[in-house]
Amino acid sequence: MSLLIQYTLIFASVLMLVALGGCFSEHSGVINLGLEGIMVMGALGGALAMKAMGETSPVLIIVGTVLISSLSGVIYSMLLAVASINFSADQTLIGTAMNMLAAAAATVAVKSINIAENPDNVSSTVVYGAAKKSLVINIGSFQLSWLTIVAVILLAVSYVVLYKTRFGLRLMACGEHPQAADSVGINVAKMRWAGVLISGFLGGLGGITYITAGVSEWKFETGVAGFGFLALAVMIFGQWKPQNIALAALLFGFFRALSNVYSGFDFLAAMNIPGSVYNMMPYIISLLVLAFTSKKSRAPKAEGIPYDKSVR
Amino acid sequence: MKTEKKGFFERPAVQTISASLLCIVAGLLVGYIVLLMINPAGATNAIITLLKNYLTYPSFPAKMKYLGNTLVKTAPLLMCALSIQFCYKTGLFNIGAAGQYVAGAGACLFCALKLHLPWFVCLPMAALAGALLGCIVGFLKAYANVNEVISGIMLNWIGLYTVNMSLTGVKETASPYTVTLASENPSALLPTLGLEKLFANNSYVTIAIPLSVIAAILIWVVLTKTVFGYELQATGFNKDAARYSGMKEKRNIILTLVIGGALAGLGAAFFYLTGYEQWSVTQSSVPGMGFNGIAATFLGGLHPIGTIFSSYFIQHITSGGSFLDKNVYPSQISDLISSVIIYLCGFVLFFKMFLNKKRNTKKGGDEK
Numbered sequence: 001m002s003l004l005i006q007y008t009l010i011f012a013s014v015l016m017l018v019a020l021g022g023c024f025s026e027h028s029g030v031i032n033l034g035l036e037g038i039m040v041m042g043a044l045g046g047a048l049a050m051k052a053m054g055e056t057s058p059v060l061i062i063v064g065t066v067l068i069s070s071l072s073g074v075i076y077s078m079l080l081a082v083a084s085i086n087f088s089a090d091q092t093l094i095g096t097a098m099n100m101l102a103a104a105a106a107t108v109a110v111k112s113i114n115i116a117e118n119p120d121n122v123s124s125t126v127v128y129g130a131a132k133k134s135l136v137i138n139i140g141s142f143q144l145s146w147l148t149i150v151a152v153i154l155l156a157v158s159y160v161v162l163y164k165t166r167f168g169l170r171l172m173a174c175g176e177h178p179q180a181a182d183s184v185g186i187n188v189a190k191m192r193w194a195g196v197l198i199s200g201f202l203g204g205l206g207g208i209t210y211i212t213a214g215v216s217e218w219k220f221e222t223g224v225a226g227f228g229f230l231a232l233a234v235m236i237f238g239q240w241k242p243q244n245i246a247l248a249a250l251l252f253g254f255f256r257a258l259s260n261v262y263s264g265f266d267f268l269a270a271m272n273i274p275g276s277v278y279n280m281m282p283y284i285i286s287l288l289v290l291a292f293t294s295k296k297s298r299a300p301k302a303e304g305i306p307y308d309k310s311v312r
Numbered sequence: 313m314k315t316e317k318k319g320f321f322e323r324p325a326v327q328t329i330s331a332s333l334l335c336i337v338a339g340l341l342v343g344y345i346v347l348l349m350i351n352p353a354g355a356t357n358a359i360i361t362l363l364k365n366y367l368t369y370p371s372f373p374a375k376m377k378y379l380g381n382t383l384v385k386t387a388p389l390l391m392c393a394l395s396i397q398f399c400y401k402t403g404l405f406n407i408g409a410a411g412q413y414v415a416g417a418g419a420c421l422f423c424a425l426k427l428h429l430p431w432f433v434c435l436p437m438a439a440l441a442g443a444l445l446g447c448i449v450g451f452l453k454a455y456a457n458v459n460e461v462i463s464g465i466m467l468n469w470i471g472l473y474t475v476n477m478s479l480t481g482v483k484e485t486a487s488p489y490t491v492t493l494a495s496e497n498p499s500a501l502l503p504t505l506g507l508e509k510l511f512a513n514n515s516y517v518t519i520a521i522p523l524s525v526i527a528a529i530l531i532w533v534v535l536t537k538t539v540f541g542y543e544l545q546a547t548g549f550n551k552d553a554a555r556y557s558g559m560k561e562k563r564n565i566i567l568t569l570v571i572g573g574a575l576a577g578l579g580a581a582f583f584y585l586t587g588y589e590q591w592s593v594t595q596s597s598v599p600g601m602g603f604n605g606i607a608a609t610f611l612g613g614l615h616p617i618g619t620i621f622s623s624y625f626i627q628h629i630t631s632g633g634s635f636l637d638k639n640v641y642p643s644q645i646s647d648l649i650s651s652v653i654i655y656l657c658g659f660v661l662f663f664k665m666f667l668n669k670k671r672n673t674k675k676g677g678d679e680k
Binding site: 033079083087088089090092093094096097098100101103104105107108111112115119120122124221222223225226229230232233236274276277279280283284286287290291292294295297 | 346350405407452456457458459461462463465466467468469470473474476477596597603606607610638639640641642644645647648650651652654655657658659661662
């Protein structure tokens with residue numbers, strides 16, 4: 001049981017971080033379908049940093065990993081910002097390209113590093129077991145990740161920034177009615193850049209949280225298994241509001257955790273359902289949830305539409 | 313002036329082709345830079361190997377044989393690209409093509425290996441399975457306003473796990489791969505109609521290749537010469553205007569995705585019924601064919617005929633990647649190049665606008 005709670009918390013943190021990222025981007029008016037790719041890049045940066053640091057002081061590892069993975073996400077999200085804000089590109093196309101590019105680039109990068117170290121090692125796996133220990137707080141047999149704590153803090157920060165600061169309210173204005181925002185002197189392009197970069201920050205952090213959930217090495221050929229898109233489903237279910245996103249993330253995190261630990265429950269194991277069914281569960285749930293919540297969607301009105309000054 | 317002569321760079325076709333070529337050159341350049349970063353000594357050779365693909369073989373029969381192999385994989389890629397393109401014309405981004413492809417693969421292999429049905433039954437079953445997934449996406453989009461990209465991705469994973477589960481019964485006992493068609497049910501192998509003789513007896517070369525080209529031409533005819541195709545494009549331009557003029561936009565959305573799904577499903581059958589590859593029931597990622605289709609369709613300028621060539625090109629460099637020295641360069645470098653190409657395709661619209669704007673301002677100046 002404690003294992004189930006442990007995994008639920010960690011997967012919920014991942015989904016919450018990434019969904020909050022999507023939330024910032026969409027409130028500024030840019031649909032970020034590249035979150036999956038941003039997660040991969042954040043995971044890559046964080047994993048390589050952890051591998052390089054090895055066993056040093058825990059504080060250094062936590063701060064270093066958080067900084068480098070979120071920075072990787074921010075840098076990678078610039079690809080989306082440039083294309084969709086400055087060049088009015090199709091945001092769906094760019095997001096998809098970013099997902100594919102991240103998977104390919106991460107595999108190429110990890111393989112080249114592995115080959116450079118040992119020509120016979122052509123795998124795409126990064127091992128970071130030593131540093132990972134510092135990310136975990138052991139309470140008896142229960143393991144809590146420092147990244148979960150970071151995620152909860154960022155949830156609170158996101159809420160305050162979005163609703164209680166001038167920046168947040170201006171950001172949301174750009175996603176609802178950019179022309180009106182522009183007319184009162186808000187720089188729409190700048191606000192949207194900020195929204196996308198924040199989503200890169202949170203997405204990158206989500207990526208490292210995902211690959212440190214229970215495992216101590218990661219094969220980058222597999223990417224992050226659609227988690228970026230699950231997070232978008234969480235965001236829609238949470239109706240673009242941080243507090244609801246947190247609750248939605250817990251629900252989705254629970255179903256994802258179930259596929260990791262179902263064999264530990266006697267009554268679930270006795271039902272003899274194939275593992276694939278549990279693996280499918282989060283995706284099926286999100287499809288159902290989307291079907292029932294998308295109709296009365298509270299999506300930012302101008303999301304996905306490149307801002308054109310000459311349009312009324 | 314009716315017969316105003318258009319300059320060379322003002323023709324839409326020229327603009328599209330030059331934009332695509334520009335994307336390819338830039339994509340290859342990025343690939344080359346990455347190769348240089350990994351190991352500068354062999355980078356030039358590596359990019360040439362990648363571009364030469366089967367041409368690296370010295371003898372003519374070997375070249376033809378491996379050209380055959382590339383074509384065998386081009387057929388499913390072209391089908392996936394057509395699926396995405398057909399839906400894009402209606403304003404839908406069918407990223408679910410990857411899952412529809414998986415469903416098609418599952419259906420045709422299940423029919424062939426478990427039910428021992430002949431190929432001409434397996435083909436429509438694959439199309440049906442793909443169409444079913446497409447139908448779910450379309451239904452959710454039309455009636456529940458669910459973003460087709462997100463539902464498509466969810467169905468990709470649901471499809472993958474379902475197919476893995478249902479094909480577990482027909483796998484080889486010692487490996488995770490499904491049993492071969494040749495040993496279990498040769499009647500499910502697609503006929504070659506003597507095509508293999510052109511490619512040094514490469515028996516994987518089947519009617520799938522000409523059929524996929526016919527499909528491309530058919531899609532072109534449907535989109536440009538029929539009322540149905542016109543309605544779909546009108547729905548894509550402006551959903552509300554289409555409804556206002558009496559088109560059933562909900563029905564059109566569902567129908568588009570059903571057809572798109574069928575195309576991707578057929579694509580899978582075009583590949584797996586050649587016996588070229590067996591399905592691994594433990595694979596944990598969705599096959600890249602559907603995603604590469606996105607590259608092919610945008611590189612082809614969203615035109616079915618252009619897509620035939622761009623599909624070949626994408627497959628050419630993807631296959632070329634496997635000729636690289638694995639102990640120096642990862643073969644995923646070709647995926648990297650294709651994804652850079654897709655990214656750059658996002659700028660094509662801006663590029664065209666830029667060309668046309670330049671022309672307009674120039675003209676405006678002449679009049680004054």
